[in-house]
Amino acid sequence: MKAFLARAVVPAVAAFLTYTLPAHADDAPDVAPPIRIDNCTMSEHPRIENPERAGPRVSTADALTIIYSNNRDVAATEIHFRARYRGKTLNLVDRGSFAPHVKLTRGFSSFDLIFSGSPADCSVTSVTFSDGSHWDVPTAAVSPAPNPERGGTTEP
DSSP: OHHHHHHHHHHHHHHHHHHHSOSSGGGSOOOSOSEEEEEEEEEEEEEEESSSSSSOOEEEEEEEEEEEEEOSSSOEEEEEEEEEETTEEEEEEEEEEEOBTOEEEEEEEOOOOBOOSOOOEEEEEEEEETTSOEEEOOGGGSSOOOOGGGTOOSOO
């Protein structure tokens, strides 16, 4: 029985591992986002709700500003971002021509959110490039992980 296992099972497992694992680290797919986010900040709307009535001062979020760079050597034409702020998820799309290796500052507005001063967590979910190539975030990394040190929570 041991001889059978050695002749049949061990080569089958070795063949499976050879087929499924990359031979070199360079053969592994590139999962790093081609867009590097340098900063992601939610700003407060200058108008204050409830300014003269008794009760708490309430202000709304005005705009989300994302500072980012395209790390690929080809221009990006469409970038999908996912931002989390105060337990809410915002899916944003930036379309245009975004040159390689240039730092860009883009603003997104029209949010119905209460401003809290807490940080926003941003990530890139997909990118389309001018040469027709496309990058998608791996499934397990779609949502930015909460960062308790920066005020993030584990609530959805």
